[in-house]
Amino acid sequence: MSFGAVQSAITSMKNNRNLLSKRDRLKKTLSGSEIKKPEYNLPKSTPETIKRIKEKIIREDKLRKQKRILLIVIFSIILVSTFVYIML
Secondary structure, eight states: OOHHHHHHHHHHHHHHHHHHHHHHHHHHHHHOSSOOOOOOOOOOOOHHHHHHHHHHHHHHHHHHHHHHHHHHHHHHHHHHHHHHHHHO
8 A cells, every 4th residue: 555655745846835834034123114115316208318218219220230230141041051061
């Protein structure tokens, strides 16, 4: 019979449950009882700076897309030329 295996499984589950309860208690003591949000003193931005930042992000995104397309085209040309060379 496998009563020893069942008993060890029950003991293991009991030990795991005890570990979970300890972890919850430690979590509350180590982090403090209340959670405070940090306050930041961020400078106020003007509509002009926001517009410049937005345009800069759009330009960078456009450049990134162009580079990606160029790499795909170059890779495709190399791949097709390799297949053509192998077939001949």
